[in-house]
Amino acid sequence: MTTTAVTAEAGRTAARTRTMKAVVKAAAAPGAEIRDVPVPVAGAGEVLLRVLRAGVCGTDLHIWNWDRWSQGRIRPPVTLGHEFVGEILELGAGVSDLKSGDRVACESHIVCHTCIACRTGNSHVCENTRILGVDVNGGFAEYVTVPAVNCWRVPAGIPLEVAAVMEPCGNAVHTAFSGPLSGRSIAVTGCGPIGLFAIGVARAAGAAHVFASDVSPYRLELARAMKADAVIDVRTENLSERVAQLTNGRMLDGVLEMSGHPTAVRDGLAALRMGGRMSMLGLPTEPYELDWNRLVIFKGITLHGIIGRRMYDTWFQMDQLLGSGRLDLKPAITHVMPMERFDEAIGLLRDGRAGKVVLVPWGEKS
Amino acid sequence: MTTTAVTAEAGRTAARTRTMKAVVKAAAAPGAEIRDVPVPVAGAGEVLLRVLRAGVCGTDLHIWNWDRWSQGRIRPPVTLGHEFVGEILELGAGVSDLKSGDRVACESHIVCHTCIACRTGNSHVCENTRILGVDVNGGFAEYVTVPAVNCWRVPAGIPLEVAAVMEPCGNAVHTAFSGPLSGRSIAVTGCGPIGLFAIGVARAAGAAHVFASDVSPYRLELARAMKADAVIDVRTENLSERVAQLTNGRMLDGVLEMSGHPTAVRDGLAALRMGGRMSMLGLPTEPYELDWNRLVIFKGITLHGIIGRRMYDTWFQMDQLLGSGRLDLKPAITHVMPMERFDEAIGLLRDGRAGKVVLVPWGEKS
Amino acid sequence: MTTTAVTAEAGRTAARTRTMKAVVKAAAAPGAEIRDVPVPVAGAGEVLLRVLRAGVCGTDLHIWNWDRWSQGRIRPPVTLGHEFVGEILELGAGVSDLKSGDRVACESHIVCHTCIACRTGNSHVCENTRILGVDVNGGFAEYVTVPAVNCWRVPAGIPLEVAAVMEPCGNAVHTAFSGPLSGRSIAVTGCGPIGLFAIGVARAAGAAHVFASDVSPYRLELARAMKADAVIDVRTENLSERVAQLTNGRMLDGVLEMSGHPTAVRDGLAALRMGGRMSMLGLPTEPYELDWNRLVIFKGITLHGIIGRRMYDTWFQMDQLLGSGRLDLKPAITHVMPMERFDEAIGLLRDGRAGKVVLVPWGEKS
Amino acid sequence: MTTTAVTAEAGRTAARTRTMKAVVKAAAAPGAEIRDVPVPVAGAGEVLLRVLRAGVCGTDLHIWNWDRWSQGRIRPPVTLGHEFVGEILELGAGVSDLKSGDRVACESHIVCHTCIACRTGNSHVCENTRILGVDVNGGFAEYVTVPAVNCWRVPAGIPLEVAAVMEPCGNAVHTAFSGPLSGRSIAVTGCGPIGLFAIGVARAAGAAHVFASDVSPYRLELARAMKADAVIDVRTENLSERVAQLTNGRMLDGVLEMSGHPTAVRDGLAALRMGGRMSMLGLPTEPYELDWNRLVIFKGITLHGIIGRRMYDTWFQMDQLLGSGRLDLKPAITHVMPMERFDEAIGLLRDGRAGKVVLVPWGEKS
Numbered sequence A, B, C, D: 001m002t003t004t005a006v007t008a009e010a011g012r013t014a015a016r017t018r019t020m021k022a023v024v025k026a027a028a029a030p031g032a033e034i035r036d037v038p039v040p041v042a043g044a045g046e047v048l049l050r051v052l053r054a055g056v057c058g059t060d061l062h063i064w065n066w067d068r069w070s071q072g073r074i075r076p077p078v079t080l081g082h083e084f085v086g087e088i089l090e091l092g093a094g095v096s097d098l099k100s101g102d103r104v105a106c107e108s109h110i111v112c113h114t115c116i117a118c119r120t121g122n123s124h125v126c127e128n129t130r131i132l133g134v135d136v137n138g139g140f141a142e143y144v145t146v147p148a149v150n151c152w153r154v155p156a157g158i159p160l161e162v163a164a165v166m167e168p169c170g171n172a173v174h175t176a177f178s179g180p181l182s183g184r185s186i187a188v189t190g191c192g193p194i195g196l197f198a199i200g201v202a203r204a205a206g207a208a209h210v211f212a213s214d215v216s217p218y219r220l221e222l223a224r225a226m227k228a229d230a231v232i233d234v235r236t237e238n239l240s241e242r243v244a245q246l247t248n249g250r251m252l253d254g255v256l257e258m259s260g261h262p263t264a265v266r267d268g269l270a271a272l273r274m275g276g277r278m279s280m281l282g283l284p285t286e287p288y289e290l291d292w293n294r295l296v297i298f299k300g301i302t303l304h305g306i307i308g309r310r311m312y313d314t315w316f317q318m319d320q321l322l323g324s325g326r327l328d329l330k331p332a333i334t335h336v337m338p339m340e341r342f343d344e345a346i347g348l349l350r351d352g353r354a355g356k357v358v359l360v361p362w363g364e365k366s
Helices: A007-018 A057-064 A066-073 A166-176 A194-203 A217-225 A239-246 A262-271 A294-298 A314-321 A339-349 B008-017 B058-065 B067-073 B166-176 B193-204 B217-225 B241-244 B262-271 B292-297 B313-323 B337-348 C009-019 C060-066 C068-073 C166-176 C193-204 C217-225 C239-246 C263-270 C291-295 C313-321 C339-350 D009-017 D058-065 D068-073 D165-178 D194-203 D217-224 D241-244 D262-271 D292-297 D312-325 D341-349
Strands: A018-025 A033-038 A046-056 A081-091 A105-106 A144-146 A151-153 A183-188 A209-214 A232-233 A252-257 A272-280 A289-292 A302-305 A333-337 A356-360 B021-026 B033-038 B046-056 B081-090 B105-108 B142-148 B149-153 B185-189 B209-214 B230-233 B251-259 B271-279 B288-290 B302-305 B333-338 B356-360 C019-025 C034-038 C046-056 C085-092 C103-106 C143-147 C151-153 C185-188 C211-212 C230-233 C252-257 C272-280 C286-290 C300-307 C333-338 C356-360 D018-024 D033-038 D047-058 D083-091 D101-104 D144-149 D149-155 D185-189 D209-214 D232-233 D252-255 D273-280 D289-290 D302-305 D333-338 D355-360
Touching: A018 A339, A046 A339, A057 A066, A057 A232, A057 A339, A066 D144, A081 A166, A105 A166, A144 B058, A166 A194, A166 A252, A166 A314, A166 D355, A183 A194, A183 A239, A183 A262, A183 B292, A194 A217, A194 A252, A209 A217, A209 A239, A232 A239, A232 B292, A232 C211, A239 A262, A239 D333, A252 A262, A252 B149, A252 C356, A262 A289, A262 A294, A272 B292, A289 A294, A289 C272, A294 B271, A294 B302, A294 D047, A314 B008, A339 A356, A339 D341, A356 B251, A356 C009, B008 C009, B021 B337, B046 B105, B046 B337, B058 B262, B058 B337, B081 C239, B081 C272, B081 C313, B081 D047, B105 B166, B142 C263, B149 C230, B166 B193, B166 B251, B166 B313, B166 C166, B185 B193, B193 B209, B193 B217, B193 B251, B193 B313, B193 B356, B209 B241, B209 C103, B217 B230, B230 B241, B241 B262, B251 B262, B262 B271, B262 B288, B262 B292, B271 D058, B288 B292, B288 C300, B302 C333, B333 B337, B337 B356, C019 C339, C046 C339, C060 C068, C060 C339, C085 C143, C085 C166, C103 C166, C166 C193, C166 C313, C185 C193, C185 C239, C193 C211, C193 C217, C193 D292, C211 C239, C211 C356, C230 C239, C230 D355, C239 C263, C263 C272, C272 D292, C286 C291, C291 D273, C291 D302, C300 D185, C300 D209, C300 D292, C333 C339, C339 C356, D047 D101, D047 D341, D058 D068, D083 D144, D083 D165, D165 D194, D165 D312, D185 D194, D185 D262, D194 D217, D209 D241, D217 D232, D232 D241, D241 D262, D252 D262, D262 D289, D262 D292, D289 D292, D333 D341, D341 D355
Parallel strands: A183 A209, A183 A252, A209 A232, A252 A272, A272 A302, A333 A356, B185 B209, B185 B251, B209 B230, B251 B271, B271 B302, B333 B356, C185 C211, C185 C252, C211 C230, C252 C272, C272 C300, C333 C356, D185 D209, D185 D252, D209 D232, D252 D273, D273 D302, D333 D355
Antiparallel strands: A018 A033, A046 A081, A046 A144, A046 A356, A081 A105, A105 A151, A289 B288, A302 B302, B021 B033, B046 B081, B046 B142, B046 B356, B081 B105, B105 B149, C019 C034, C046 C085, C046 C143, C046 C356, C085 C103, C103 C151, C286 D289, C300 D302, D018 D033, D047 D083, D047 D144, D047 D355, D083 D101, D101 D149
16 A cells, blocks of 8 residues: 555455554544544445545644534544545445546535535535534545545646645635636735635636735745735735725725634725625634624625535536646645644644645555 | 696796705704705706605604714705605706606715726715715705706606605615525515515515514514514514524525614524525614624625615616506505604604605695 | 325335336337336335326427427337326435425436536536436326435425426426516516416516417416416517517516527517527427527627526425415416326317316326 | 827817818718818717727728628718727816826717616617717727717726727627636637637636637637637537547537627537537627527527627726736737728738737827
């Protein structure tokens, strides 16, 4: 199991007979463990994947930290990891549209397909959602099983580390595509990994101007690498004033809000033109207030609450952007490291010393 | 000038030679005065109207009270009144699409036509808006001048008191039409006059269920008269629980928020289905906080800030609803009284003892 | 199996041990036969239904006639019938969201769920569609199996004969909802059963005016019964002229084209306002020409090709309209008769002496 | 009047006292004349422009040829030219948002502002449209008057020859923006000047793939210069087959139809994916037939008839694309020549030896 050149047959045999290594949230306390666990078996409608690469998300940090949200949601032990790319080894009963050897990225939301949201094209807000690596075992492991319907074939020519982060990139695509982009002036507030991806997405999708704001010089430098037309350090610069200069007074058509920070939301709303839109993916840590009259109602603003990815419009849009070469995510991927060093990856995130960190499972060639 | 049968010629002569009576905000203090003022003259692109009926709005109450907003905005003396229907007496230079004798309702927002908002179909959020009866002399008078472009011919067969309130009804239409209506389950939170109109609009526009909530039994009774499918007294009933019963657990597709009350907003958001929309016209008295994660982001909600009326899509939609007879506003119009008794009308509003109050100018037959 | 009061248990037993009666396209020639065939068995993801009522469609007439389309598509023997309501008797493996005894109407398109169309919310144009009663055995029988995902629970209070025609009513809903309806002036060209349903749908969904045209006095009478605001006999009346009178010169916002007749399409386009839309469900018998410049391009018209029903937005919208009582289909259902008399039903359709014909299977109480 | 450095004052004086040269359709016969005509005077709401550059359109060729359409529409004498950029010399009465010296491109459609289309945001299909250079004197002259509302300030940094063709580029923007672009696979059928512009627009607006088809190697070479991802010579290649190869079987999301040729329309529809859209700007020379079932209805296609430019959303979108540098039109502008040589320009168009031809008025520096 040491190279990507392993044959599918050998892989299948190995998967059936061995245990595997996995990053497991083992206890109701901070931290995570690398453990030997059984290789999972693909049930009806599922596939078994050999994990090729996996991305680390801020949610993983929350789970590592065992914060209040984690305490209410996670039931240890669970294998972490909801961003990954893998190669299909085995097909469960009834799976016919995928085949062994296919390279797939995975939608992390396992939905019910039967609630009204699911039945009307809104599975991203299915009330019965279970999330890979949160509610069920995920992809920080040598192998993982996922519903076949959650698999998306990776477009040809996409590097593994990019394919690994299609799930969070899909958040960026969903946010960006929730309002007009072509020819618009767009700001991304908050340049963590999804914000960085959103810069690239907005550019590739035809925004006329893409600005990025943050309070971290490190992240603003990454924003520049993602080809933001201008970056705004809101520790020292006023967002509305800079936007007014940059747009010749026209202000913003849209804000992709990736920080969850009340100040970013308020400043972003202030920097929108009359009738603009803000799409909010960033999660605040607690409720906060707005001057609704001035910032929302009198301006005729539209606010979109964004979660997950549209299934599977978002994946199709992302596939087209990545597959055509219009969108390049590599500048936002600052670290590729062995999965064995998961705790170190968590440390990089905690300290704000990374963009996106991608992990290489045991036995995979990096 | 005592009957509607006055000839246009006589009206024009009278308008040129007489003063007229008007309700004037005369001083920077609470109250309003009935004064004799000069009859205005139609400038280029304007028309002179004989006012036939005028509606009283909550904004008039704010101005009467001389509240903080009024103190910052109003420059006395100004003739009040931004909801009215009139008959065209004279055409200013360059006006060719209207003619003497036309009966018209008026858009109250006088916009610049040249800012980016105006140039891209968003005049309702023109930054240079001046409002009739607020920034320039309005229609609580025997005569008023307005830009010809602000006039909308009243559909045949519409009673005068209904034509008088097309402006606030347009707020309801704009709010309702800002998201899907046909076949949807809609709640109107707040049953003041615009909320009452919104009930009728949502029904006429094809909503499958229209629910209405308020804290006033008087207003809930009016909501019933407007044919709400159910009314919910939120002093004693939980909105989400009632909605769950009424929709068999499906919850709301849309909320038309007319109260500006933080509790109504929060309860309305809670009662929305995943992926629903809230369109917010009601103005809160001060900033308030939301649990954004739970109420907006995780639910994938869209919020629309609504102001004014789309120019003139909203008027077209309203014209079609009223003109076809699908929409009847009369049950929401609880009082028709002489304009002379303006202070009494203000008192009715202040005490919550009225739906919409319509005023009859001096000399008009009621 | 003679009454609807049969217990589910008895039904299941009967289904397993007996043959059943069915209307079968038995040979590559005109006609159809009533035959004894085995009761089908629900496979994985399927349910077995006892058929309660079934609708006869123009497509069934084409198949009966063995026209060119049928010759190219149908592979006898196949049980006919793609419009029906049934009661669930048995659940195949993996079905969990339905239960024995549920009353369901059925989407007739069995789709692949994996093509790009299916993956992006456009299953109604899945290239791998198989149709019940056309490509696989349908519902003109005592029992039928369908994929569980194709079942839609019938709203409470809906009569069986109405539930039986939700499939074709869904065509009408899809057509009507493919453009703006609320407050619009809409014409339905062609008053066969789907056209008749469309009249009701457009009214219930909030159209301001609904006009209907046809060449058959019988069908125009049914259009009146469905509460068209005006009916237009295009043998003797000019569509555009009548529409101009009826709309005070505004013309139509939308045409729901149900006839497939070139003249209806051309006249409908001519009667549209500038910028209007035509949604085309009717199938022409052969290619035809348009004066594109005059009728489409210079007018800025949008044309929608419509097929099937959006899965399952259309069903949700229809459910809301029917369940709320806003939409009543009964006036369009002119005949309810035993399934045994299928040939007679075909005759009624052939002769234009029926609106919608609903069949009662053997043993069901009518 | 010989250089662009002429002062505004001198220009104004000259305009008042001199005649000017203009390209005039002088008689109801083929050809056009260069004549001395009076310099026009800006009426109320108008501005007087010194013309800096003007584009030649296929419509000008039709008028030169005095074809059937021209015979029915043109009333000689009229100064030709509906694509131009100018500098404002004088403001008519009531014009306040523009100023002397502003450089502006012009919307060529002079609309009524009062019909239902105009009142509801659809001025591009105003029934009372008069077109510059067709119905009223246009810009193939030293000076021209236009309504102030028709002026759009040219973004900074745009070359004069590009500013001159914003009007036809607006056709391309309108066509492209009438459906989804971001991340889509788009084909432009017909690579005349507007088709060439559309290639650039679709790329700048975020299309993932932009293909172009034509029968002229010369125009296909220009399509390459506009950075089409692939060009398809439909004399020798099958559009659907090439598209299938290029998209890995996914086919097209959208076709921008610029040729008006029936074969291009049919092939374009065949190359669309299920549920795709075709936006039709090209004008056929006569009615033609379609196999509606196969090409439109069964595929769930949307067809948009496109004319003119949305006022002024299209101009805003174009301004953003040009002003940001995302869109470069220069490769499509193959000739810049003196207006004096208008007949030669017409010859280039007639012979298919040009992309866009731009004219330099008398006295302007080229």
